[in-house]
Amino acid sequence: MSKFYSRNYWLVGFQSRLYDRLSPESYFESMRRVVAALPDGKSLNLLDVGCGSGLLLRFLKARIREGMVYTGLDILGAGVEQALLRAQELGIADRVSCLQSDLTSSFPLEGQKFDVVVGHFSLYTLGSHENRQKALKNLKAVMKPEGLLILENPSADYDADSIIKESIRLVRARDGFLDSLIKRCLIYPFTKAIGLRFIQKQLRSGEWKSYTREEFSLEMKRADFEVQHIEEVYAGSAFLVIGKLKCAP
Numbered sequence: 001m002s003k004f005y006s007r008n009y010w011l012v013g014f015q016s017r018l019y020d021r022l023s024p025e026s027y028f029e030s031m032r033r034v035v036a037a038l039p040d041g042k043s044l045n046l047l048d049v050g051c052g053s054g055l056l057l058r059f060l061k062a063r064i065r066e067g068m069v070y071t072g073l074d075i076l077g078a079g080v081e082q083a084l085l086r087a088q089e090l091g092i093a094d095r096v097s098c099l100q101s102d103l104t105s106s107f108p109l110e111g112q113k114f115d116v117v118v119g120h121f122s123l124y125t126l127g128s129h130e131n132r133q134k135a136l137k138n139l140k141a142v143m144k145p146e147g148l149l150i151l152e153n154p155s156a157d158y159d160a161d162s163i164i165k166e167s168i169r170l171v172r173a174r175d176g177f178l179d180s181l182i183k184r185c186l187i188y189p190f191t192k193a194i195g196l197r198f199i200q201k202q203l204r205s206g207e208w209k210s211y212t213r214e215e216f217s218l219e220m221k222r223a224d225f226e227v228q229h230i231e232e233v234y235a236g237s238a239f240l241v242i243g244k245l246k247c248a249p
């Protein structure tokens with residue numbers, strides 16, 4: 001039942017754009033952290049795995065206009081379609097391509113290699129350790145030897161209330177009291193009820209994976225990545241990890 005709900009949760013969320021509308025500010029902030037962690041360079045080739053509706057494109061827009069080339073990959077056709085539509089709306093479609101593929105199968109990327117691979121809240125939905133290792137192996141296969149892997153996944157302390165609280169604080173600081181009041185009273189109750197509570201339940205039941213700092217590092221090391229940086233993000237509800245290949249795949 002929860003597998004059925006989770007698949008359709010993303011699908012309906014992407015098609016209706018409820019995913020965009022209900023995502024909390026703290027989630028956007030964690031995407032800004034990913035963008036801030038990207039290496040310099042105008043012509044980076046970036047792969048966004050489990051790209052969903054391409055929400056990250058909002059925050060990559062300036063880098064893509066400067067020359068970055070973006071490829072999104074997701075198992076859901078609805079996500080890929082929305083990501084391409086978003087690229088058109090943002091006026092960056094000429095540097096954006098997307099494909100439908102499974103993280104646990106080798107990617108149909110015809111020998112392409114990437115400077116950066118990002119997985120923003122995607123690998124944790126692969127419930128088993130074996131599937132996450134398969135996915136990491138597939139990521140390794142498409143990275144340049146000196147490439148960077150940037151992953152974000154929920155922490156063992158994932159807490160819907162903390163995420164909402166931080167989001168209200170961020171909106172207030174960014175957009176003022178009225179906007180924060182509107183989000184607090186009209187938007188975030190749905191964010192919590194429809195989205196965050198479900199994710200929390202999936203994490204607590206072990207259906208999806210949440211990590212301690214040590215577990216996340218160990219999973220990366222087991223897949224032959226050298227962990228360069230790890231930080232708490234998303235109101236303490238997630239970790240951002242930056243890794244490099246130990247040796248060329």
Ligand SMILES: C[S@@+](CC[C@H](N)C(=O)[O-])C[C@H]1O[C@@H](n2cnc3c(N)ncnc32)[C@H](O)[C@@H]1O
Pocket residue numbers: 010049050051052053054055056073074075076079101102103104119120121122123125126
């Ligand atoms: C929480 S959403 C994150 C989407 C996007 N990265 C973001 O942060 O907005 C998780 C995404 O992972 C995708 N996903 C789950 N399992 C996958 C798999 N086996 N292969 C590829 N994508 C997968 C889902 O379809 C969904 O789009």
